[in-house]
Amino acid sequence: MAARGAGRYSVGAESIGAEAAPSMTRMIAIFIGVFFVGLAALMASVTIFVRDPMPVLSARAPIVIQEGDTPEADGLRATLSVDPTYAFEVMGQGARDGDVPGITMQRGEGDGSTVDVEVEEIGEGIFQGRGQFTAPGRWTLTVSSGDQRQEVAFILQE
Numbered sequence: 001m002a003a004r005g006a007g008r009y010s011v012g013a014e015s016i017g018a019e020a021a022p023s024m025t026r027m028i029a030i031f032i033g034v035f036f037v038g039l040a041a042l043m044a045s046v047t048i049f050v051r052d053p054m055p056v057l058s059a060r061a062p063i064v065i066q067e068g069d070t071p072e073a074d075g076l077r078a079t080l081s082v083d084p085t086y087a088f089e090v091m092g093q094g095a096r097d098g099d100v101p102g103i104t105m106q107r108g109e110g111d112g113s114t115v116d117v118e119v120e121e122i123g124e125g126i127f128q129g130r131g132q133f134t135a136p137g138r139w140t141l142t143v144s145s146g147d148q149r150q151e152v153a154f155i156l157q158e
Helices: 013-049
Strands: 063-066 077-082 087-093 102-107 118-123 126-132 137-145 148-156
Touching: 063 137, 063 148, 077 137, 077 148, 087 137
Parallel strands: none
Antiparallel strands: 063 077, 077 087, 087 126, 102 137, 118 126, 137 148
């Protein structure tokens, strides 16, 4: 009797549990594997759906705006930076004909209000603008000089 019922895989109810245990372990392993593969596929698909994300402006990360793909390209170039009190500064170059370019800052959500920007020429073709943001959120900066115009939408981080 000891030889017949002593093994793990004996006849009766015990044999069903012994066979079900490995298949249940496999099912759990397959489920966990599918979950992680699906999670990786979901994270990879974000790059497909979000092709050109909006830049985020913070006190540590200024935004650079330029015409053309290279820094050597002729045209308007500007850097927008902000301090922790939401005071911003736009430094740029490429203004032609001695004109001080027009700089506008418009809120993209809520009331769509604009912020006054004080612009001055600080050198030949070099300009500087200063102002104060009213709230974090979506904004659009427009720099225009003659027939040149640069526009960038961005998110002002809290």
